[in-house]
Amino acid sequence: MSAFLRNTAFLLGLPLLLVLWWWWATIDSTNFFVPTPGELVTTFVDTWFGPRFWQDVLPSIGRLAAGLALAIVLGVAFGILIGSFKRLRQLLEPLLEFIRAVPPVVLVPLLMLLIGINDLMKVVVIVSGAIWPILLNTVEGVRATDEVQRDTCATYRIRGLNRLRYLTLPAASPQILAGVRQSLSIGLILMVISEMFGSSSGLGFTIVWFQRNFAIPEMWSGILVLGLIGLGLSVIFRVVERRILRWYHGLREVQRAS
Amino acid sequence: MESAPARAVARSEPGRRSPRRPGSGLGPLLGTAGILGFLLLWELVSLAGLVDTRFLPAPHTVLVRLVEYLRDLAFWRDVADTMTAWAIGLTISVVAATVLGFAIGSSRFLEHATRSTIEFLRPIPSVALIPLAVILFGVKIQSALLLIVYASFWQVLIQVIYGTKDVDPVAEATARSYGLNRWQRVRHVVWPTALPYLMTGIRLAATVALVLAITAELIIGTPGLGKQIGLTQSTGDVVGMYALIIATGLIGVGINFLARLVERKALAWHTSIRTDLVT
Numbered sequence: 001m002s003a004f005l006r007n008t009a010f011l012l013g014l015p016l017l018l019v020l021w022w023w024w025a026t027i028d029s030t031n032f033f034v035p036t037p038g039e040l041v042t043t044f045v046d047t048w049f050g051p052r053f054w055q056d057v058l059p060s061i062g063r064l065a066a067g068l069a070l071a072i073v074l075g076v077a078f079g080i081l082i083g084s085f086k087r088l089r090q091l092l093e094p095l096l097e098f099i100r101a102v103p104p105v106v107l108v109p110l111l112m113l114l115i116g117i118n119d120l121m122k123v124v125v126i127v128s129g130a131i132w133p134i135l136l137n138t139v140e141g142v143r144a145t146d147e148v149q150r151d152t153c154a155t156y157r158i159r160g161l162n163r164l165r166y167l168t169l170p171a172a173s174p175q176i177l178a179g180v181r182q183s184l185s186i187g188l189i190l191m192v193i194s195e196m197f198g199s200s201s202g203l204g205f206t207i208v209w210f211q212r213n214f215a216i217p218e219m220w221s222g223i224l225v226l227g228l229i230g231l232g233l234s235v236i237f238r239v240v241e242r243r244i245l246r247w248y249h250g251l252r253e254v255q256r257a258s
Numbered sequence: 259m260e261s262a263p264a265r266a267v268a269r270s271e272p273g274r275r276s277p278r279r280p281g282s283g284l285g286p287l288l289g290t291a292g293i294l295g296f297l298l299l300w301e302l303v304s305l306a307g308l309v310d311t312r313f314l315p316a317p318h319t320v321l322v323r324l325v326e327y328l329r330d331l332a333f334w335r336d337v338a339d340t341m342t343a344w345a346i347g348l349t350i351s352v353v354a355a356t357v358l359g360f361a362i363g364s365s366r367f368l369e370h371a372t373r374s375t376i377e378f379l380r381p382i383p384s385v386a387l388i389p390l391a392v393i394l395f396g397v398k399i400q401s402a403l404l405l406i407v408y409a410s411f412w413q414v415l416i417q418v419i420y421g422t423k424d425v426d427p428v429a430e431a432t433a434r435s436y437g438l439n440r441w442q443r444v445r446h447v448v449w450p451t452a453l454p455y456l457m458t459g460i461r462l463a464a465t466v467a468l469v470l471a472i473t474a475e476l477i478i479g480t481p482g483l484g485k486q487i488g489l490t491q492s493t494g495d496v497v498g499m500y501a502l503i504i505a506t507g508l509i510g511v512g513i514n515f516l517a518r519l520v521e522r523k524a525l526a527w528h529t530s531i532r533t534d535l536v537t
Contacts, residue, residue: 106472113499223382223389
């Protein structure tokens with residue numbers, strides 16, 4: 001029980017102190033830019049728990065989910081393809097390194113031109129930025145498959161889908177998930193940015209609209225929403241990762257103990 | 259924009275440095291062929307008129323424009339603006355994150371107490387701060403710096419905290435029994451342990467900082483390459499836009515190369531880099 005109390009204290013201690021400090025600092029300030037904690041909470045509830053949730057928050061999250069799902073599927077598929085053939089990998093490696101090095105944001109104006117301003121453009125923007133860490137990490141993971149396991153598979157004539165299911169995918173999964181984790185934050189950033197360009201709905205648009213109209217507490221509450229989405233993504237990812245990679249973490253612990 | 263801390267150092271492209279593998283001399287050749295093939299495909303697509311040239315100009319026109327830019331002083335002024343923001347932002351976040359990371363990582367109490375706050379603040383996308391930056395600083399360089407520092411700070415901080423926690427207990431105990439004081443232990447035990455992690459953090463942060471510098475320029479309008487890309491887009495100069503996008507990619511490749519070089523130099527003594535070690 002005391003361990004539980006101590007953990008709770010560690011978990012909430014610093015955040016509580018920070019909020020107290022913030023409350024104390026703004027208690028009798030007339031600073032236009034910084035709302036008081038109470039003000040922010042009421043604005044947050046008023047602004048986001050209403051029609052806005054359905055009009056702006058859900059569509060944004062939907063586009064983000066679609067973009068990330070596509071990026072994961074395409075990234076893993078092409079990554080396994082490229083990683084399995086050495087010549088193909090050598091052919092494409094410098095090209096991929098270059099494309100990866102292009103800051104994904106500059107593709108927004110380009111894709112706006114090519115596709116127009118619509119939902120498809122926003123999803124493509126998210127995919128075009130989020131796919132690279134997954135793709136390159138998958139290539140790396142497939143390449144680093146254990147030699148002995150590979151030979152064993154060859155000896156037992158495990159081929160085709162079975163090989164993919166029982167050798168390639170599990171062997172590459174730690175790398176793939178490391179790539180997915182990078183992609184989550186890139187996808188979120190691109191979701192916001194694609195909505196800041198000539199859009200009329202979505203979180204990115206709404207937050208910029210608040211800022212242009214000097215609705216400062218509303219703007220802060222929008223930043224808070226984005227923060228919560230980011231936090232939610234990382235929590236979901238950690239749960240999924242722990243499930244998929246349970247064997248891997250166990251293996252590492254055994255290796256460390258020996 | 260973040261990666262698993264422990265693996266990142268050892269992952270420095272193993273395949274390229276193994277001369278014994280047969281046919282590895284073909285690699286660079288094939289890579290060049292890949293890039294040329296891509297350009298050729300692009301040229302063919304635009305020749306065949308599959309995509310309107312207003313949207314996808316022929317690659318040779320883009321490359322010609324890129325060469326023109328390279329001889330243009332205004333282009334280099336934009337590059338200098340972007341790189342200044344990048345360098346200042348990266349320096350601030352690396353220094354701050356290193357100092358804080360060492361402080362947090364070397365105390366169990368601080369590490370426990372700050373964990374929830376760090377885990378909450380880190381996933382907030384830095385672009386969420388764009389409206390705040392605009393209100394506080396307008397189109398000045400400080401806007402870009404705010405975004406760059408916020409995004410790259412966490413990369414380095416997490417790595418440094420992991421690194422300082424990774425100290426070998428035996429080495430620590432040895433240093434204690436030889437009577438090294440706290441400062442000497444940090445200098446001779448903790449610092450060499452954390453350095454590979456720090457280098458990984460800096461390499462990740464360098465890439466992120468470039469992305470955020472360009473983003474700030476494109477969206478807020480602080481001077482630099484990103485602003486220029488926005489201008490070419492709004493004036494319908496598609497060729498110029500493609501040329502500038504390629505330029506940002508080249509800068510990105512350059513930064514990656516530089517970061518790896520620094521990493522290799524600083525860690526020349528470390529087992530993940532040394533090739534003369536037989537394990």
